[in-house]
Amino acid sequence: MPGAESVQKRGRPRKKVDETLEAPNQVLKSILTPSKGRTPRPKKSVVFDKTDEVDLGFKDIDAASTKKSMGKAVDEPEAASDAEESPGVEDASPEQAEKGDSDESDDEFCKICMGLKSTKKNQIIFCDGCDFMVHQKCYDVKEVPEGSWFCKDCHPDGDEELSISQLAPEAAIYLPDIEGFAEHLEHMQRVLLDRLTGQKRIKLCGHDEEMQKVHQIVEQTVLAGEGNSILVIGARGCGKTTLVESVISEISKDQRENFHVVRLNGFIHTDDKLALKEIWRQLGREMEVEEDPSNRTTNYADTLASLLALLSHPSEISESSADQTAKSVIFVLDEFDLFTTHPRQTLLYNLFDIAQSKKAPIAVLGLTTRIDVMDSLEKRVKSRFSHRYVHLSLPRSIPAYWEICKQGLTIDADDAVAEGFDGDSGQDEFLSFWNTMIELYSKDVNFKTLIESQFYRTKSVPGFFTSCILPISSLSTKKFKLDSLAFTSNTLAVSPPDSKLHTLQGLSELELALLIAAARLDIILDTDTCNFAMAYDEYSSLTSRHKIQTSSSGVNALGSSAKVWGRDVALGALERLAEYDLLVPAGMGAGVKDSGIAGRMWRVDVGLEEITGSVDSISTVMAKWCREI
Amino acid sequence: MAVLFSLPNEVMLNALCAQFPCRDQQIRSLATLLSVRAAPCRNLVLHGLAATGKSSIAKTVLEYLSKRQTNGYANGSTQHDDDELRYAVIKSAECIGGRHLFEQTISTVSKVIGRSENVGRCENLAQLAVELSKLVENWTASEQDSRQRLVLVFDGIDRQRDAPPTLLPALARLVEIVPNLTTIFIVTSPRPNFLHLPGVPHLEFPAYTKPELLQILALTEPSPVLPQGTKETKDVWTRYSSAIWDSLSKHSGRDILSFRSVCLRLWPRFIRPILDGTLNPSPFSRLMVANRSLFQNDSILVPALVSNPQSTALVPQSQSQSNLQGIAIQLPHISRLLLVASYLASYNPPRTDSTFFMKAALAKRRKKGGGTALSRKPGTAKSRKIARKLLGPQAFVLERMLAIFLAIEEDAGKRKGKAALNGSADVLMAVTTLASLRLLVRMGGPNQDVLDVGTKYKIAIGWEVIRGVARSVGVEVEDYLAD
Structure with missing residues (x-):
């Protein structure tokens, strides 16, 4: 069965080398020459039927390469190339094939399992760089490549498949036939880039319980006038601010009139005096207290006193206006651990004291990265703290991480309307097209490597987002190609240097x-x-x-x-x-x-x-x- | 209709890339990350070694983006004319302290967004944040329904003097307080996580490679031009700059600025044979051979206040020699002796003083030679011993130096046949003079008496200088040095 045998072994060109040696007008080749210039085939066409299926959009993944993920869409060209190749090999004269067979039959065995059998499903393939031969399954080669194949020694980086797919000539750019595609794309880019660059907050995933807890505390302060304090502890970039801000914005949907928010940051407000001044300013602006120019010169004690008076329950100060209800104030202290370094922790003491003794309805939300922050609190401050904590953890697994990261690349159905996708012509199609594309893309090897490297090194969602900004913004109708190269190449890297x-x-x-x-x-x-x-x-x-x-x-x-x-x-x-x-x-x-x-x-x-x-x-x-x- | 996305204008980008060769990638990324319609990010770090074009590219890109008439976009739509981008560059090198930086920031920003009123004091970060947000809110409120963006560029912020400890993380958080703000940090080499903020985009400006440097330098017009014409000049210039790179700039000063300046400074002397008519530009190798000394002389690389290539080339060594003699000549005899004594006191360990300077031991020492060194077995020390000379000067007490001074003074007097020193009034005066000239550095607190015998000093001049000084007073310093 010489013919069948040679079809099976189309993955390697050993026999063809023999042919070329004999053929008089072919260029002479040594065994080691990579068989790039094998029997010329007509250029592949990757243009599909437009009605066939939703387009995949990955032009970098060459249909002819070894990707299984391309599914049915690839079948056609694959079959075509099969058909082209087999006759070409069968052209070899029967003697030659016989000869090749005879000497191959003794030494053609898998170097790993030592088996001699080469079946259609599990062929023995040959390295084009050395004498290595192996079963497909033993070496984990999913599909016999059409061109040259190299073992891991000859190709130590193992990126063979990827580089083939990247070097493949760009096929004609195909855009799905969706009405107003260009506009939708621009809109999509706008929305996604706003998320990626941090202009808009993303939804918090996987912290429902913690969110509930914070929500409840803030709500109780606003509605019931309780004094509360809570610490939100978690690593950088795990969503502490997002959590607090989303809680506040949710409550302010219907209770905006009933509370004020004061935001302080430990990096900026480096001592209690500055922090107090800032509180005074923010409250004054919200309460529309006329800012007195002489305020600037008042000393620390005066500011503190008037602030306390402002915060204290009105009934305590004057009996006459007992019916007046005080507005609640929510203090968000970012970098809480830095506030504990202020001398005598006066601000924290006063805030916690007010919260605990129910002088005024305030909620103190401290955001910190330090898990041991309690140790740095003074005893008197600690005793006034409610000892409520919320720990936010970074995503524990890659699927969980991807679930969060996906928000930077796709828009799910709930958000679509909020982001301005309000059912114009072709918008639904575009959204589903885009989401399918990203979904497929997430299964690409290069992309997985990117996610894994981010996950194992930092687990930082902002880090991933940053690396997506340039690839997303480089898309256009003329160059519609989400390239795995773009995400990983060094020239475009916007990540900080390692050392x-x-x-x-x-x-x-x-x-x-x-x-x-x-x-x-x-x-x-x-x-x-x-x-x-x-x-x-x-x-x-x-x-x-x-x-x-x-x-x-x-x-x-x-x-x-x-x-x-x-x-x-x-x-x-x-x-x-x-x-x-x-x-x-x-x-x-x-x-x-x-x-x-x-x-x-x-x-x-x-x-x-x-x-x-x-x-x-x-x-x-x-x-x-x-x-x- | 929601605002759409569009990339910066391609024509503009191409013009920029032509202006700054070999920086395509950086310019495109930067324009995308700053442009109002593209992906304006909140914080951005540009880092790279000296003279890699960080500041100038950032400034030029911003200048292009801020021009209203040219900020058309890639897709050619003209409806975005109301976009507005303004930028303010604050150079840390021009600010002497944190407060100065803040006030500079505020005044630059208010100038940029067209508010002329005087801004008062701004002492701390909190105030900076407040003032900035006021300014920006006023600005954005005045022009409704347009996308506005303010870009703050902190140039060289990692070298800020007297900066408050939380300066960098706080500046990175300004964007959370102030709307429509982008902050750019231009730094030399960023420490890991120096902003305490994850996911800040970093753009690297790598050092130019040799082909890139030569390509950029080829754009420079050398002067004077060769008489053979501009084409010849360009040809010679290219090969000449390559030669300069291989012989000088590769080794020291490999950045574009010093490379260019070295090339331009040596050019007139390099082509002098051609101008004289003695050589032709055509066999370049002969030109090279004729100018061999030019490429071997590293004095051109030494930073000097007076850059006079003529004199440095002709007398490369003797100039520094004369410099040394300058000190020796300017100082009186006693002061020179005192300097030598101070040097010996600084570089000799006190325990060897008895061998070197005691009269009784003098003859013995000469006989013994390096006896102490021989007594130690070779290879006993675990690690190599550091030569004392390399460790730098050690502090000595004044008393010890004066004793050494007396010992060598006698020696010097004997050799020169001069009379011994009479009276001691001048000596202490000379010591204070040397200290005020900073040739001797006083250690310890400022409230110590200058002439107290226990006051500690250190010599501030090195071996080459002191050898010349010592010879001028007839003392061989080697005789007295422990190693």
Whole structure:
């Protein structure tokens, strides 16, 4: 059955190599030549029937590549290429096929399971880079690739499939036939980008219980006039502010008249005096108290007193106006832990005291990242706190994380009207098209990697959103292609750098050499500090040793790289290293200021072993300096 | 109709990219992240090493975006003419403290949004937030139903002097208080999580690579031009700048500014043979050989107040030499001796003083030579010993220095055949003079008596200088140094 046999093994071109060797007018090829130039086939057409199904929109995922996820839509071209290929292989003369068979039959076995059987479902495939052959299933290859296939050794990064799909020539751009597509797209982008850039808040997912708790407390303050205090504790970016703000906005839907909100931030209001002034200002604005210019000069005690008077229940102050009901005030203290560092915690004491003794209906909501914030409260403050907490956790699993992240990429049905999708022609179709696209997209390998890397490193939703801004905004009707490349490529990355090692790339040779010399001293001298003289001495001895070695061995090609640069030039280089924070000043002793940059002691902030890896084109000499002490 | 999305104008972007070569990616991203109709984000960090175009690109992009007539968008719609973007750049290098920064911010913003009234004091972050939100609210209230955006650029905010401890996180939170605000932070190298805010977009401006630097430099017009014509000039200039890169700028000063300045400064001397008519530009290698010294001399890289390439090239070493002699000449004999004594006191450990300076031990020391060094077995120390010279000057008490001074003074007098010092009034005077010249640095508190015998000093000049000074008074410093 030579014909059937060869069809089965279309995944690899060994036999074809034989053919090309014999064919007189074909270009000669060695075995190792990747079979890129295999039998030319007509260009594939990826244009589908428009009525076929909802379009998928991923032009980067080439239909001809190995993606199973493309489903039925791909079947057609796949079949077509099958049909094209099989006759081509069958052209081989029977003798050749026979010959190929005969020597293949002894050594054609799976290197993993040692099995010889190659069935239609589980073929033995051959690496085009080496002699490796393996069962599909043993090597976890879902589908036999049409072109070259490389084992993991020949393709260590394992991104073979992806790079094929990315390099595939862009097929004609296909847009679904939806009325007013361009406008809908722009609208969608507007809505999504507002969410991604943080202009609009997203809904909080998976914290219903906590939300309920906060909601209840605020509501009781507003409606029943209770005094309450609660701490919301959670990591950065887990939605503390979102929770509080959504609670407040929900309550203010029908109770806006009955309460005031005062928002303070520990970073901005760095002491109690400023915080009080701010409270006074915000309350004054809301209560429409005329702001007296003389207010500015009043002292802390006066402000506090008048504030207390303002907050205190009116009945306490004057018996006459007992029927007057006080409005509740909600205090939102962001970065609550910083308020505990204020001297004597006066503000917290007073707020908690008012809340506890029911002098006035206020609710104090503290937002903090520190789980041990209670330890920093003074005893008298602690005793007045209600000891209610809400802990917000970051999403625990990737599906939960994706559930939140999805809000930045899709609009669900409930929000659609609120966001202005009010049933214009074609809007529903567009929404469902878009959501299907994102849903499919989330199953793409590249995209999954992105989500996983975000999840395992930070679990931060804002971080993910930020990485989506540029890809989403680069979409247009002319270039409608959500590219997995766009999400992951380095050129578009807007994420913060991982460490300061990336600055090493931009250092000049002398700066790098000095840095290496200083880092070597760390190990050689067993101290963690060094000064300029020591680093320069090490540098010049290293360089001159290198110079002697190269001149003795007759290698003079390196030219000026073996030159020892002057002291002044080196001092300038050291200054720049210090400016880039690669050297940090150590030992703030007496007279540090006087000794200047040359006399100061420095600590190297990068390790010797880190340097080689983070500079692309490091010279061999410097790499050696990093390696050998 | 809800406001739609549109990208910044392509024509504008292309013009910008032509103005700043090799920065396409950054310009496009920046324009998208700032443009009112695209994706105006709230905080933005631009980071990169010195001279990578952070500030100038940010400023130019903002300038383009803020022009009303040119802020058409990619899809050509003209209905967005009411969009308005204003920007204010605050340079931290120009502000001497936190308060100065705040007041500068407020006054720049009020100028930018066209409110001329004088803004009063602004002492802290809370006040800054209040004033800013007032200004912005007034501004946005005056023009209804248009998208307005204010961009605050804090240039070099990581180098702000006397900054309040929470400055950066607080500035990053201004956007939560002030509506329609974008804050841009331009920093050299961001510390991890320095804003205490997750998900702030960071745009990196990487250092230019060699081809990029050469490409940019090719746009510079050198002067003077070669007599052979501009095409020849350009040709020579390209090859010349590449040579300069390989020999000088690659090693030190690899940023575009210093590279360009070095190229421009050396250019007239490089082409002098051509102007003289002795050489032709065509065999470039001969030109290189003729100017070999130019590429080997690193004095051009040394920052100097007086940049005079002519003199530095002709007398590269002797100028610094004469400088040293300058100090030696300007000081009187006793002061020079005192300086030498201070140097010895700073760099010699006190326990070796008896070997070096006691009269009885003098002969013994000469005989023994480096006896102490030999007594130690090699390889016993776990780590290499740091040469004392490298550790920098140590503090010494005045008394000890004066004793050393007397010892070497005698030696110097013997060699020069001068009479010994008579009277001691001048010596202490000379010490105070040296201290006031900052050649000696006084350690310890300011309320200590300058001439108290226990006052500690440190020498502030190095080995090369002191050797010249010592020779001028007839003392060989090596004789007295412990190692």
